[in-house]
Amino acid sequence: MSDIVEKTLTALPGLFLQNQPVGGAVAARAPFCSRLGSLVRGITALTSKHEEEKLIQQELSNLKVTVSAPTTTLKVMKECMVRLLYCEMLGYDASFGHIHAIKLAQQGNLLEKRVGYLAVSLFLHENHELLLLLVNTVVKDLQSTNLIEVCMALTVVSQIFPREMIPAVLPLIEDKLQHSKEIIRRKAVLALYKFLLIAPNQVQHIHIKFRKALCDRDVGVMAASLHIYYRMIKENAPAYKDLTGSFVTILKQVVGGKLPVDFNYHSVPAPWLQIQLLRILGLLGKDDQRTSELMYDVLDESLRRAELNHNVTYAILFECVHTVYSIYPKSELLEKAAKCIGKFVLSPKINLKYLGLKALTYVIQQDPTLALQHQMTIIECLDHPDPIIKREVKPQAYKSVNIFEDYMLVKEKHSITLPHAVLGTVLKASCMGVRVPPAVPHPGPVLGEYSYLLGKDTAEEVITKLYKLLLSDSVSSETKAWLFAAVTKLTSQAHSSNIVERLIQEFTVSLDTCMRQHAFELKHLLEDVELMRNLLPVDKSCEDMVVDASLSFLDGFVAEELSKGAAPYKPHHQRQEEKLSQEKVLNFEPYGLSFSSSGFAGRQSPAGVSLGSDISGNSAEMGLKETNSLKLEGVKKLWGKEGYLPKKENKTGDETEAPPNPQEAITMENVDQIVTKKDQSQVLTQSKEEKEKQLLASSLFVGLGSESSINLLGKADTASHKFRRKSKAKETKSRETTSAQDMPCSSLGSSSSVTYEEDYYLDNLQGRVDTDLEKFSLNSELLDSDTLKEHPLVEELSNCSLSTPSLFADSNMEVFHPPESIAASIDNEPSLASSLLEEATEHMYSDLTEVCNNETISVSAYKIWKDDCLLIVWSVSSKSGVDLENANLEIVPAENFKITEQPGCCLPEGEAESTKNFQYSVHMEKPCTEGNLSGFVNYQMMNTHSAQLEFSVNLSLLDFIRPLKISTEDFGKLWLSFANDVKQNVKMSESQAALSSALKTLQQKIRFHVVDVIGNEGLLACQLLPSIPCLLHFRVHADIVALWFRSSCSTLPDYLLYQCQKMIEES
């Protein structure tokens, strides 16, 4: 991303060398900067630690001489100080200069004095003896009539001041609290804050003055006093409860935008001030209902206000959540705050995710059930590549259950054999009757799976221990189910066991239906030991089993049922749709429905029922169902409405077939357990990982309420994919900047660009003394790539594409701006371009635009947005009768694009002599927002000498977007099958006729197909060529459009969102 800067910086030493004579001139012109300049130059040229040491030691010995020489002027001394700063910054002791820093602060004037103070604050520490020498200077400056000197003195006092000398300056500083200038009052408050930090007793008598500062008419002074209050309230909150009202009022004013606009940061009013206030409120409201009640309103408002999608809003939101969970709880607020976290954790931005997870820890501490909605995210984050994200999530998982360890166990189980030690611990833990947390089900199956490692003989022993555990009352039924599964597994390894028989006896009469079911199962398995061995093989958990996924063996059963009048099976989405169409209106979040209802909250929920109704064998629909129920593909369907499905049709003893079993009614909740148990013992390959995650999610929160245990299923993969956007954007940017710089333009030769580069560095070498020095007009543009603009920001891509054309302003080059031209070509009559190519009339195309020219030829290009590709036609025309017959055009292969020459129609008739067309079809291979296609034309001059002309064309993602014409029904199906989604609220610039205008914008500019419009909601679909679909659900509310994208591609929604946002905000 920063290739350019890197390149230029590493090239710096070379540049310095080349410019040796020029450098001398600079030194002569700016003598004060010369020494510093050469030091900086020296530092940039360093290649090794050894060189650095040599350079700095040399510098230090020079400095030693200079600073102690009596003839050294203060101006030179100031420069010496900066050089000394450099030496110390690089880790070399420059203590001989410390005293000179104090001297400079004492004797210097303005900037020299400031640098003196600065050096003191950087060189010395709190208890440094030299500091005492500074006190007189500070006292003098505090009394100065020059405000700047007073400011400096106050600044240095608030940075570093000897504790024992506070009394010497305290009265002076107290006086400054009444100063007429806000900056002095503010700095005085900050100086007092420093005293409070290092000597709280000394400022006790002026607490009343702090209150005055809090009520200061200036925001800055008030904000400064908050540091003092935060500190004091932290130490002793009860003493400041009476101020709660004031803090609340201040926060209300800030949140309400009552501050002067220059306190805004990216149009968010004084974010850091808000955060500070929220922190203070958090301290005040802790364990204090009455105080907390005062702030509920403003906190509620803060949560609501934070709608702007900027990082800093999230910082505020985070702090707000923290405060809400710190103070005396108010359930309504707690819920709102917990819900708010969704914005964080579901964000593709990794930093926000981190923040969201951190916020979740507060939620879980207070009320774990409120975190239920985010459980899938937590589980996903356990697998996150970033260890700090994992770290953040781990304590949360710990909080509710020790799931992390279990998770690791399960994970290991699938990849490596469990080490004895680990197993031993698990075994010990479970067997010693350690209170098994209600939701730690995994040791059971782990035991069942791997206890054989401990030796054949122990199988019985383990069973005995498990048996004891099963009988113990302290174990939850959930855990018991797992334990039973382990026993079942072990039984297949044990030769014979009385215990097992006893166990079966005991549990076949158990009140717990689930346990009863397990017992029956085991009993029947025991009757056919051979089958049991096949079914529960030793150490086969990682191996795939052949499973009749289509459940063809049930066809007979289905036919029978149907003939008896049973309703045919309908897949989940179909039922969903029927339900929707009955309601006629779209819900607020129509597709969220399927997730929330698929939990086990409702026992009759569609997802739950579909488990049972799968027996109809409608296997064709299975794929679609995946997203909203447990992934059952490939799982043996052992359970039907009536319970265990007996194997009637097939008695071949196939490994995949279930043994005969009495039919036993079970409730749906057991399905969960049984399915998961099967998952453990008959593991299948497909989406093993995903299933585990879901499993974990449900088990993680099972102790909290098994009701919504599989919420958010099917979204398992979304988050991890989304992080790629950043890097892509960067790539694009760096590629663009590179091309911007590297591309020689016809009028400005490459030599000229070198010249101005040099100029730029010279400029810097002079330490910018001559800031007025006229720069090349291009200079600033190029600097753009050098400046500290942060690259990852996708938003800035737009700036970047703008800077490219302006580089070529001199050479009359124009570059495409696809969105505009699309719009233009829709409106314009196709008169100009229609003469060029037949084909053009059938499709949308851009205007013919000249991309480059020189004296002899000119190259123009236009885009044709064909249904299946983007066609770019370059038209090379000669100005001075140059023969173009031998001219050819080559396109440089671009990273994200597939370019194919279309030889089809090359020369339009009649123009053969002076114009030649080249046609290329372009495909975007990887979604990206923008790209650049460059190439060159080779042609023969009269004198048979060949020449070359380079050009480039910008491509936008939108060039490759085509409408996707599908029905509402298909939309519904597709919607459910896509895992990647992105949501965003966008403010529209004009609110009148909102829906239709927004629709029109999206339809025309992005080429969405409008699938359906219902009320204030719209369904749109498009595809990225060749065939990556992306769906958009949008809903207009007042002047806000809620955009919700889904796609099979992980990055496309992000890019489209970016484009849509741009379009909507512009329109």
Added chain:
Amino acid sequence: MIKFFLMVNKQGQTRLSKYYEHVDINKRILLETEVIKSCLSRSNEQCSFIEYKDFKLVYRQYAALFIVVGVNDAENEMAVYEFIHNFVEVLDEYFSQVSELDIMFNLDKVHIILDEMVLNGSIVETNRARILAPLLILDKMSES
């Protein structure tokens, strides 16, 4: 609380360092080396916050330059993250399109700006105009 504020480039060269709690000069170099190492080892898919010893690092990359802020647990990471950007915006305004070289040649001024914004490890001013006011006056007075 902010413990330190660093500007280090990709090559690991420190361009600015400010410590709000005293750290021995020898230990600083070690710390800076480790800090930049951990920043460089991060990929784009990883967040901008790193746990380092008993504090957290919040970093942001601008071209080849990393700005790394060490904070304690009490600090809101995102607020610091945005504070870094605010700082860069201030620099950008003062230097009009700031580059690494601007910082190198004006180390003192960058420090003066930072001193206006952070004192004793607390963010004390974020209003751009107010941050730059004292420095602009100094510049003006020194010129005349």
